[in-house]
Amino acid sequence: MSTILLIEQILNGLQFGVMLFLMAAGLTLIFGVMGLINLAHGSLYMIGAFAAAAVAGWSGNFLLALIASLIAAAIFGVIVEMTVIRRLYKRDHLDQVLATFALILIFSEATRWTFGSFPLFLDIPAVLKGTVILPGGIEYSLYRLTIILIGLAVALGLYLLISKTRVGMRIRAGENDREMIGALGVDISVLYTMVFALGAALAGLSGALVGAIQSVEVGMGEPVLILAFVVIVIGGIGSIRGALAGAILVGLTDTLGRTLLPVLFSSFMDGSAATTVGSALASMLIYILMAGVLIFKPTGLFGSA
Amino acid sequence: MIREGTLNIVILCLLVAVPAYAYVMNEPFTITLATRAVIFALAGVGLNLALGQGGLVSFGHAAYFGMGGYAMGILASHAQNYDPIFDGAFLIEGTNSMPVIWVVAVVSSALLALLIGALSLRTSGVYFIMVTLAFGQMFYYFAISWPAYGGEDGLSIYVRNQFPGLNTLDPIQFFGICFAILCLVLLFVDRLNKSPFGLALNGAHQNEERARTVGINVYKLRLVAFVISGAITGLAGALFADLNRFVSPTMFSWAISGEIMIFIILGGVARLFGPVVGAAVYILLEHFLGGLSDYWFIYLGAILLGMVLFAKGGIIGKLAKKETHHGG
Amino acid sequence: MISKNAKRTVKALGAATALALSLGQVAVADGHAGKLKVGMLTTLTGGGAGLGVDIRDGFLLAIEQSGNAGIEVVVEDDQRKPDIAVQVADKMIQSEKVDILTGIVFSNLALAVAPSATAQGKFYISPNAGPAQLAGRGCHENYFNVAWQNDGPHEAAGATANKMGIKKAFIWAPNYPAGQDALTGFKRTFEGEVAQEVFTKLGQTDYAAEIAQMRASDADGIFFFAPGGMGISFLKQYADSGVDLPLVGPAFSFDQTILPAVGAAAEGVLNTAQWAPDLDNDASRAFVESFKEAYGRIPSIYAQQGFDTGLLIASAATKADVKDADAFRAALREADFTSTRGDFKFGNNQHPIQDFWVRKVIQLDDGTFINTAVEVALEDRQDVYATECALDW
Structure with a gap:
């Protein structure tokens, strides 16, 4: 494998990681502040993608579609938080897992009922089409570069929000001591609804961004959801910094694993078998990584006990 | 409100009455459904030991369910093709004898649970949920892409395996086998829960610190519970494979882990008969809602959601009086 | 006669009220029990639902056009899960008493259902999946594939x-x-x-x-x-x-x-x-027209395969009684229907020989x-x- 290809694959891994981060950020934020495991996060991702596809189909404007994805996911987030989720904060994780699992069933089939059984069309905007030549002669998709930039911007924005603003201060206070912040007169239920809506909007945005280069279909949220869980567990649940580190680690491991392992195996096995075995191992690699991290750091890389 | 013990007897009677009625009315499919419920109940009883008594929320019990299934699939497919599993210094043949398959299923899933448990129990809380999920996914992807035993296509076993003296292809006789196993396991788990081991396990769940201070090795205690739990679920997997005469990687999927969990929560966490009621109700819902609409998952989701939000303690918790020794 | 289940699904499509009505009329007109009962077991929920919906719609269209009131269809969802597929197939065979099973989209599900269906003496006619296991040594006299070997x-x-x-x-x-x-x-x-x-x-x-x-x-x-x-x-x-x-x-x-x-x-x-929507033959043109009219979309190959499966079953039903398995099998083997793909015949393993x-x-x-x-x-x-x-x- 040439150096150029290797660098390109590292870039791909980085880009995959950033895509995962967009999804994982909301998940880890919601867990950090409210202590809630939200399996339905993948459904909000799907809602974002469907809203974007519907609006893009109607208006032809990608920016409008992105805004629609943010708004739609946030609105659904608020509705779900106020009707269901807020009853779960005091429950144990088991109840949260089951209730949000039930939400997945409802959201998926309701989406299919509304939009039909066939995948929807969502394309990247004309201005972001095509490739650019990076230093070193690497030809890289402009849209993927944009995703990397948006992801990093979101990471920076979240960092500023949490460390520099008043809302952020309350969020941090809520993470540390839920009882105390209520006692200080902060309307905790409004804060929780806001945080949940923010997490939902992030999921919706990433659904729309990713939907433009993937398939907008029912059930698109669940595979990403599991990956996002792997990411936040590796990073330490509740830590935005951890989510970013975990996402990039997972993105790199997965991308490099699936390109390098078959090559590695073909050095001592015959062609077809090496590809099969190498790919089989590669598909398990991130779970092995996660198990490995947890065995040595049971609360993830940046998690606190 | 009735006593939980009385309720349990009613449940067992119903579980026998339905297939018995179906047998008289010549409705073999109803017997198949009841068998499915009994097998899922067994899987749930296994998980309930870890989850209910031990407070170990495993989101990866599909790994043991699948392991049990593949123990059956691999042994039976070798027997079906008259092709030894291992032919080297010594010979290992496949088999179509149910008792042998059960032993292999129990031992292999117990070993797997030992391995996964030993690593996962280093973590706790959400991390434990997620790391067990990760191990489940690992086996799922392995089973899909490993070509030796069919990969995603799975393995078809054309004839159900044999049990001495019985015709296992007869639905009512196979139901009898599964029901007997469920009763034996329930009896075993009941004794276990009331033993010093079970009390210590529950104690460590209620208050880990106190358990430590009285000198209990919590890690070891939980590991043993986790292994027994995995072994029971593995046994259920072997029976499930025999019911369908088919195994496939979907037995390893996270949806199965979720379903087994649902049985427990529907019925009542840490209740001996919780998973039994939960599995039966789930099968009934699946059967009747499926006929209502193409979008019946919406109804199923709504019912589950309602159960979690408004019926804490599950069905048994609603029907039975509180009994003091149960935690949850 | 079309059973309650199938009627409901056709109506749920909201595509063609006319079609649903005509199916309803068939059911009324023919009060006595159907001569031939088909279990349409396919993926109707979740991610793969689009394919199953097309197979079902194509199939029902063919049965409806055949005008044979003796063919009854029950439709059920397999959720794309092998164990559910086995369970529903058992239900169709044991309590609905179907004579023929069809509909499965995915090979891994077909491998779970087809061997057990044929072992219980039923016909399985595959409208899509054609795994090698069922085409070679594992072929069966009651297993037919109308689509292709994979x-x-x-x-x-x-x-x-x-x-x-x-x-x-x-x-x-x-x-x-x-x-x-x-x-x-x-x-x-x-x-x-x-x-x-x-x-x-x-x-x-x-x-x-x-x-x-x-x-x-x-x-x-x-x-x-x-x-x-x-x-x-x-x-x-x-x-x-x-x-x-x-x-x-x-x-x-x-x-x-x-x-x-x-x-x-x-x-x-x-x-x-094996087919394209603009294929130059009368059967294909008529199919595309009527499918568009009934459901308001262009048919996919899945719809076409479902339609041909329906034609095959309808053609055999006019020649033999399904209760006489040998005669019915012989009628299926003749493949005496005008396929939308042009020439069509079965090889010895009952898979198509086709362009x-x-x-x-x-x-x-x-x-x-x-x-x-x-x-x-x-x-x-x-x-x-x-x-x-x-x-x-």
């Missing part, structure tokens, strides 16, 4: 790659049995050399790493098999990658169920199947994308497993 479209793609002048092919598929078979099928007819062979994860949605490998390889063409969402994702990402090697593949990534979602990214790509077409994705004036038939890729193709099948008739 390798067929891939072999046709190999032949097409030869015609396209591809000398070194980059080939890839998801890492599961159907994917592994796809690459084997392609290599069986492809005469050039394989530059690189890659297996991706099943359900993978990001292909940046694979596309980088394609760019770096010295291949002059790409063969791929990526059904459903995987194909949509790959095509969109490939179109935007700047790599412009010619693509070829089986129809599954270019079919009418997903073309609207892929859009221009698929335009001009050659793909292979495979090269199709090209084009955009119509109204903006819709559609496959147009270009030329025959493989003529009168029979699958290679037929020789291993012991059936002889």
